[in-house]
Amino acid sequence: MVRALDLAGYPWKAVGSPAEPDVVAPDGGWAGAVIAADGDLEGALAACRALRHRELPLSPLLLLVGAGHLPALDPADDLFDDFCVVPFDPPELELRLAHLLRRAGQGGRPELVEYGSLVLNLETYQAAIAGRPLDLTYMEYELLKFLATHPGKVFTREALLSQVWGYEYYGGARTVDVHVRRLRAKLGEEHAALISTVRSVGYRFGQTRWAAGWPGCGGTARAGRSRAR
Incomplete structure (x- = not known):
């Protein structure tokens, strides 16, 4: 509870x-x-x-x-x-x-990002997959949040460094690889494929419509204040 x-x-x-x-x-x-x-x-x-x-x-x-x-x-x-x-x-x-x-006319639920069984609470910086809490570091959470809010889009390592770590960060692309590897491990074997590697390009979260078969779509990411709960 x-x-x-x-x-x-x-x-x-x-x-x-x-x-x-x-x-x-x-x-x-x-x-x-x-x-x-x-x-x-x-x-x-x-x-x-x-x-x-x-x-x-x-x-x-x-x-x-x-x-x-x-x-x-x-x-x-x-x-x-x-x-x-x-x-x-x-x-x-x-x-x-x-x-x-x-x-009862009471307050609504907090701002969430949801993709399939993954839920990120943007107010408490907590995350869960299939109801299981994820123990994430701050940057792991920020990277997962960024990817989950852009499902199906491919980002280069340089783009992720810029968007998640900031322009002032001088770490190399290996930083992204390490964090992705840790995220996959924490998501677990069943859900690790949520973050896929696009060879010679970078990383993608979730499926694209092309990957799932046109005109179908793999999952839907939802962000923002939804129905009161």
Whole structure:
């Protein structure tokens, strides 16, 4: 849950009782709460009840439950707004939060760059592939971000040095090769081909329409603030 919230760019704070959110709340207050109920359903529902009935009700409330708790949930219960069964896929949790926040008129998701299963959070400098967080250095992140925002385009090593490292950087083309090799290793064998080598030219991220077969297209990169989540 913590990784999913971090990668989605949501600020959060862990609390142990319904009274604590007010103590640690940021200036603008909390947009909602995720209640872990997989261990103690009755205690979690009691926490939801307390949050609902306080002077400033906290909404929306998302309940995390175990599959064995489903028969005990009442579909007419207004103590929570939605639930998610654990263990969950991070994209499912993000989507449910996005839906709840949009419905409640709360803030949207952070600025993201997405290509297939790759997601880069431009606000928190975090990245994940197929839900798995990537441990990237600053320059590895900057290089991956630049490539992912220009899918299908081929860049020479000199162009990448200029665009990513800057005109003042005097390192050689080997710098680019080293960073690409490290990125491929961190992406993993299954996703390393996202960055392909174009012989005698440079590197390309993703597929071109020609590579995938005209008129089809390999993947779609999306950047910017999308639907609230």
